[in-house]
Amino acid sequence: QVQLVESGGGSVQSGGSLRLSCAASGYTYSSVCMGWFRQAPGKEREGVAAIDSDGSTSYADSVKGRFTISQDNAKNTLYLQMNSLKPEDTAIYYCAAELRNGVVTTLAQYEYKYWGQGTQVTVSS
Numbered sequence: 001q002v003q004l005v006e007s008g009g010g011s012v013q014s015g016g017s018l019r020l021s022c023a024a025s026g027y028t029y030s031s032v033c034m035g036w037f038r039q040a041p042g043k044e045r046e047g048v049a050a051i052d053s054d055g056s057t058s059y060a061d062s063v064k065g066r067f068t069i070s071q072d073n074a075k076n077t078l079y080l081q082m083n084s085l086k087p088e089d090t091a092i093y094y095c096a097a098e099l100r101n102g103v104v105t106t107l108a109q110y111e112y113k114y115w116g117q118g119t120q121v122t123v124s125s
Contacts, residue, residue: 002026002114004095009119016085016123022078022095022116029099034078036069037109038091038121045094047107049080058105063089085123092118 008020020036035050049069050058057069068081078095096112103111 002097002099004097004114004116006093006095006116006119009093009121011122011124012085014085014087014123014125017081017083018085018121020080020082020093020119024076024078024097027099031099031101031103033098033103033105033111034071035096035107035112036080037094037096039094040091045109047109048093050105050107051078052103052105056105058107060107082121087123087125089121090123091121093121094118
């Protein structure tokens with residue numbers, strides 16, 4: 001059973017940094033795409049960043065240059081380094097995974113089958 005557990009959320013002032021982690025377990029599939037999504041109060045969930053097994057990445061325009069997605073395959077852990085945080089980055093952040101041959105980076109949430117429970121990020125001005 002695939003499990004994704006996020007950690008690292010919290011409260012930070014505008015301009016600060018946080019690093020989110022997502023510990024993945026329950027699979028040994030080699031072709032994986034993992035992504036970070038977020039949902040702010042009253043808004044739809046949106047894609048933030050994604051990375052595939054080859055290390056190719058995709059980012060939402062709103063976070064380009066500020067957020068970096070990475071993975072440690074030995075630890076089965078996904079990361080999201082968030083710098084220069086803004087109040088509009090406040091949201092619940094979710095980790096997601098899709099396991100299938102040929103999967104490539106995508107920010108389309110319907111492409112992902114497995115989801116974590118989310119971690120709250122709050123940025124104050």
